[in-house]
Amino acid sequence: MTITESANNPKAFQPGVDKSKSYQAKFKVWRGNSEGGELKDYTVEVNEGEVVLDIIFRIQAEQANDMSVRWNCKAGKCGSCSAEINGRPRLMCMTRMSSLPPGEEVVVTPMRTFPVIKDLVTDVSFNYEKAKQIPAFAPKPREADGTYRMAQVDVERGQEFRKCIECFMCQNVCHVIRDHEENKPAFAGPRFFIRLSELDMHPLDTNDRQKLAQEKHGLGMCNITKCCTEVCPEHIKITDNGIIPLKERVVDRKYDPLFKIFGLSNKKTNK
CATH class of the missing domain: 3.10.20.30 (Beta-grasp domain)
Structure with a gap:
């Protein structure tokens, strides 16, 4: 040729x-x-x-x-x-x-x-509107020497969730909003539950994200079918490592009598 x-x-x-x-x-x-x-x-x-x-x-x-x-x-x-x-x-x-x-x-x-x-x-703008509703990271004051300190285990716990590329496939398969358009105003979806979870477990963050997740973002509507985890291209264990532990922390705080009797609290504030 x-x-x-x-x-x-x-x-x-x-x-x-x-x-x-x-x-x-x-x-x-x-x-x-x-x-x-x-x-x-x-x-x-x-x-x-x-x-x-x-x-x-x-x-x-x-x-x-x-x-x-x-x-x-x-x-x-x-x-x-x-x-x-x-x-x-x-x-x-x-x-x-x-x-x-x-x-x-x-x-x-x-x-x-x-x-x-x-x-x-x-049109995936629904996700960006939900992102705006999550308060930004609000760190506690620095130590006396001007630094922040975190245990390595706390660094590693949140690292998995920061791998998210926001493809929104987890949002797409979540039947709470996939099959029920009326749930969108009150339900943030798995992508933002792992964001809330990441910040809630961060030892330096001062915002009260447990109450926010339950009352504003519909955490209780998630019935942990794990379909979000199955489609994640970054293989983030959205349900097992993010949503379920967040649910457990919310339930402990709301219903565990020890929290009331002994005054246990995560000492975070609402902002």
């Missing part, structure tokens, strides 16, 4: 791609907007090592120039390309085509819990 032939056909020469392992795949991609839409069929080439986001890009470039998709890093660290692939919430950039059932149609739809803007792009 000459250089001129390759230039006229960009797909004719792709360095590093073994075309003998390429195949045609059938995709169904949801197309539409807030007023409605439907699944559209696409047949597209798949090369070795590609992920679902690669295929969406190819459909967008070759067959549907007006398709909308949100993405940023393509490395599984920004959380932007969340979607439902064959009914399961996933990051498109981290879902290899080789991990999907061979020969079967691949169905890509927007996250169901959030309003659709266009095609695969949803």
